Amino acid sequence: MSKIISINGKSYTVDVQDDMPLLWAIRDIVGLTGTKFGCGVAQCGACSVLIDGVLTKSCSMPISYAIGKEIFTIEGSSKNLEFLREAWNDGNVPQCGYCQSGQLIAATALLDSLENPTDTDIDNAMSSNICRCGTYSRIRKAIHKAVAIKNNAI
Amino acid sequence: MSKIAPVNRRDFVKLFSLATGGILLGCNISTDKKEFVPTQNGNFTPNLFVEIKPDGNIIITASRSEMGQGIRTSLASAIADELEADWKFITVKQAEGDAKYGNQNTDGSRSVRTLLAPMRKMGATAKVMLIKAAAKKWNVSELDCIASNHYIINKKTNDTLFFGDLAVEASKIPLPSEDAIVLKKVEDFKFIGKKLKSVDLEKFTHGTATYGIDVRLPDMKFAAIARCPVTFGTVKSFDATNAQKTYGVNKVLVLDRLIPPTGKFFGALGGVAVIADSTWAAFQGKLNLDIDWDYGENSTFNSEEFKEKLSKRLLEKGKLVPGSKGDVDAAFKNSNKVVEATYHVPFLAHAPMEVPNATAWYQDDKIEVWAPVQDPQTAKAEIAHFFNMPIENITINVTFLGGGFGRKSKSDFVVEAVALSKKMQAPIQVVWSREDDVQHSFYHAASAQYLKASLDKKGNLTGWLQRVGFPSITSSFKPLSDYASGFELGMGFTNNPYQIKNFRLENIKAEANLRIGWLRSVVHIHSGFGNNSFVDELAFEAKKDPVQFHLDLIGKDIENQKNTKNSYNPKRMKDVLKNTAKNAAWGKQLPKNHGLGVAIHYSFYSYVATIVEVSVTNKKVKVENLWTTIDCGLSLNKDNIKNQLEGAAIFGMSLALYGKISTKEGAVEQHNFYDYQMTRMKDAPKIHIDILDKMHEPPTGVGEPGVPVIAPAICNAIFNATGKRVRSLPLIDEGLV
Numbered sequence A: 001m002s003k004i005i006s007i008n009g010k011s012y013t014v015d016v017q018d019d020m021p022l023l024w025a026i027r028d029i030v031g032l033t034g035t036k037f038g039c040g041v042a043q044c045g046a047c048s049v050l051i052d053g054v055l056t057k058s059c060s061m062p063i064s065y066a067i068g069k070e071i072f073t074i075e076g077s078s079k080n081l082e083f084l085r086e087a088w089n090d091g092n093v094p095q096c097g098y099c100q101s102g103q104l105i106a107a108t109a110l111l112d113s114l115e116n117p118t119d120t121d122i123d124n125a126m127s128s129n130i131c132r133c134g135t136y137s138r139i140r141k142a143i144h145k146a147v148a149i150k151n152n153a154i
Numbered sequence B: 001m002s003k004i005a006p007v008n009r010r011d012f013v014k015l016f017s018l019a020t021g022g023i024l025l026g027c028n029i030s031t032d033k034k035e036f037v038p039t040q041n042g043n044f045t046p047n048l049f050v051e052i053k054p055d056g057n058i059i060i061t062a063s064r065s066e067m068g069q070g071i072r073t074s075l076a077s078a079i080a081d082e083l084e085a086d087w088k089f090i091t092v093k094q095a096e097g098d099a100k101y102g103n104q105n106t107d108g109s110r111s112v113r114t115l116l117a118p119m120r121k122m123g124a125t126a127k128v129m130l131i132k133a134a135a136k137k138w139n140v141s142e143l144d145c146i147a148s149n150h151y152i153i154n155k156k157t158n159d160t161l162f163f164g165d166l167a168v169e170a171s172k173i174p175l176p177s178e179d180a181i182v183l184k185k186v187e188d189f190k191f192i193g194k195k196l197k198s199v200d201l202e203k204f205t206h207g208t209a210t211y212g213i214d215v216r217l218p219d220m221k222f223a224a225i226a227r228c229p230v231t232f233g234t235v236k237s238f239d240a241t242n243a244q245k246t247y248g249v250n251k252v253l254v255l256d257r258l259i260p261p262t263g264k265f266f267g268a269l270g271g272v273a274v275i276a277d278s279t280w281a282a283f284q285g286k287l288n289l290d291i292d293w294d295y296g297e298n299s300t301f302n303s304e305e306f307k308e309k310l311s312k313r314l315l316e317k318g319k320l321v322p323g324s325k326g327d328v329d330a331a332f333k334n335s336n337k338v339v340e341a342t343y344h345v346p347f348l349a350h351a352p353m354e355v356p357n358a359t360a361w362y363q364d365d366k367i368e369v370w371a372p373v374q375d376p377q378t379a380k381a382e383i384a385h386f387f388n389m390p391i392e393n394i395t396i397n398v399t400f401l402g403g404g405f406g407r408k409s410k411s412d413f414v415v416e417a418v419a420l421s422k423k424m425q426a427p428i429q430v431v432w433s434r435e436d437d438v439q440h441s442f443y444h445a446a447s448a449q450y451l452k453a454s455l456d457k458k459g460n461l462t463g464w465l466q467r468v469g470f471p472s473i474t475s476s477f478k479p480l481s482d483y484a485s486g487f488e489l490g491m492g493f494t495n496n497p498y499q500i501k502n503f504r505l506e507n508i509k510a511e512a513n514l515r516i517g518w519l520r521s522v523v524h525i526h527s528g529f530g531n532n533s534f535v536d537e538l539a540f541e542a543k544k545d546p547v548q549f550h551l552d553l554i555g556k557d558i559e560n561q562k563n564t565k566n567s568y569n570p571k572r573m574k575d576v577l578k579n580t581a582k583n584a585a586w587g588k589q590l591p592k593n594h595g596l597g598v599a600i601h602y603s604f605y606s607y608v609a610t611i612v613e614v615s616v617t618n619k620k621v622k623v624e625n626l627w628t629t630i631d632c633g634l635s636l637n638k639d640n641i642k643n644q645l646e647g648a649a650i651f652g653m654s655l656a657l658y659g660k661i662s663t664k665e666g667a668v669e670q671h672n673f674y675d676y677q678m679t680r681m682k683d684a685p686k687i688h689i690d691i692l693d694k695m696h697e698p699p700t701g702v703g704e705p706g707v708p709v710i711a712p713a714i715c716n717a718i719f720n721a722t723g724k725r726v727r728s729l730p731l732i733d734e735g736l737v
């Protein structure tokens, strides 16, 4: 059951069954471990990736769905993700860091779709990502900061 | 690390010569004595290392597990400060779980408290050596040289020498004696107490930090384990046909329960293990197992009945706890008013974002482990015990921890991996599912407490009786530990922050039918909830302002109090409370349906006061604002402390709003984040943290003390907003979320 998937612009051949969730193909077969397992049932967002730009919980999406599409993970780079990274650094956001891959990917999807999100936009967009360490207020601030960095950069 | 330079008895630092050139200093710290401990003959094994390389890079080998408290950063800052280093040259490495790195348990908010002084002295020692090397090179007096931002500067000529360029020379300088080491003044700190970013930020924002679950070894297999739904139940029989047929599954095998000897260790539950090519295949194989369990004696355990049982026991006298004083009965008899209330906190699970997991490789004569463990040395001792392996043949590589909160101080998941690796003769990574984690934790105990107090005519408190029961953590080591131990009652019960003349504490029996462990702030969750809820009720009955009532209870300053770090100081408690009240504008006019609630607590030697503002609309509670003030003595890294307290607020909210593990016929009823819920971004209030500047006091805990105040402050705010008193957590069970 060999298939080809494309992650961050690179192609990988993986030999797994069709219904294996994308998360496990990325982590255990391809070996990119930045995308995390938190719940396995689309409840925590630790496994967030973008598939053709759409925010997706990879633990609950079979790999077959991603074939022929472009998968974007925390190992990748995009303009908005770099602004967010800078803001994350600036605000010293992470504690244990484990949820932050998913948080950054969800925030990237948010900035990709909204130029200047309000607190409510942020709350709505980010509430499917759990941070057990409780870094929410920092994430909120950092997203605003990323927008500011972006506006300055233009 | 070849030759050891001679050290004299009083020295605390050792100098090693390095093949590559450069300075390598090691020092020894002991958690027990909280000081340096050279052995009898003046020799000792260092457990903290600072290395200055010829390229100027400074490598610090830190001895604490990183689980989100920014320990690595805090400790490195102390060295860098005394050394006058440039922050960008600092790298922190994680020590493996080896005795030479000292006690590495990260429970109890101890790390910074214990390690600050040695870290500073290490940095100062290295600085003196660099200065001596520079003075020699320039042929000037050491007094003319100062260190600044990774350079030694000649004050007279303004010549400079880079640390890296001095590293080789400096390593030949004899180790300065302890008298030659002068620590910086508080006013001169550059890093300590300042906003300092985590040394691991880049890794966290690129997904490159290696957590336990990210470890990959050649030919490694993944394992999932089906454990009996009822604690300590065993496998009667099983049918592995479908599991074996699952795509990617290699093998199904029985894992016996590892029973710890009385008094130490935790062992492992045992069950049926599925070994596979991927985590998912292992999970799938496990779902396809057909197991007939012998549920054993815990299968009658219903947590609701247990709650009722404890409530009944609260009606009768319990064991008198030492520390009780005065005559409570007389106080009640002579009082103007008597108030009573009963409070309940349910069982809780830690649910760190990274589930328990471990990778082990058992080879004939050695065992190597990669795991997110809070206490690698206990893990090592357990492995040595269960697998009969000499301790020196066991290596534990501590990975990043995706949260611990106490769960990862138990080594059950580690010994599981070792047992399976031994059977499979291959590297094995055991990964728990979230359901495994929620259903097989070492739970924070459920508690019940009854409080009764008397007020005089003026509304002053005259007597306080507190009867409390919860399954003891000791039960996890020793069967039949049905009463709380002294160390548990010493967490906020025998040492509440009030001055009460007539005080009686009683402990009632509470047997354990689940594995009990410690969870962030431990028993302080119970004492913080009971004490603060009840004081709020008393203030109401006394018709007094809750903040003022708290201040009165904290009482007078102790005159001429000796300022040791372990002695509770009422003035510091009052100061944090007053500061929080000021920040929250206590007493201000509130919008309709809003309420304010206050709570104070003293734990891990730190003083905390929190005020919460809630709104209640259509009977649903929203936490709008939260103000916390902490006095944790010298603050090593202010931004990290702030982050910790913000996190503690969210952690406390999770347990107040949603936290509850319940059992039916011995089995835990919750599964995953849909029925064991967490605070999310949309619930998160505006959080305002204030750290009192106590740079001349010794540092005290920061990771845990912010938790116990949150639930009672929220409940008191709900009362203030609605007149409804919540005496049993969580709020979701009261229909309030």
Ligand code: FES
Residues within 6 Å of the ligand: A036, A037, A038, A039, A040, A041, A042, A043, A044, A045, A046, A047, A048, A057, A058, A059, A060
């Ligand atoms: S692991 Fe996918 S949402 Fe939690």
Ligand code: FES
Residues within 6 Å of the ligand: A094, A095, A096, A097, A098, A099, A100, A130, A131, A132, A133, A134, A135, B068, B353, B402, B403
């Ligand atoms: S930083 Fe630890 S879970 Fe978010």
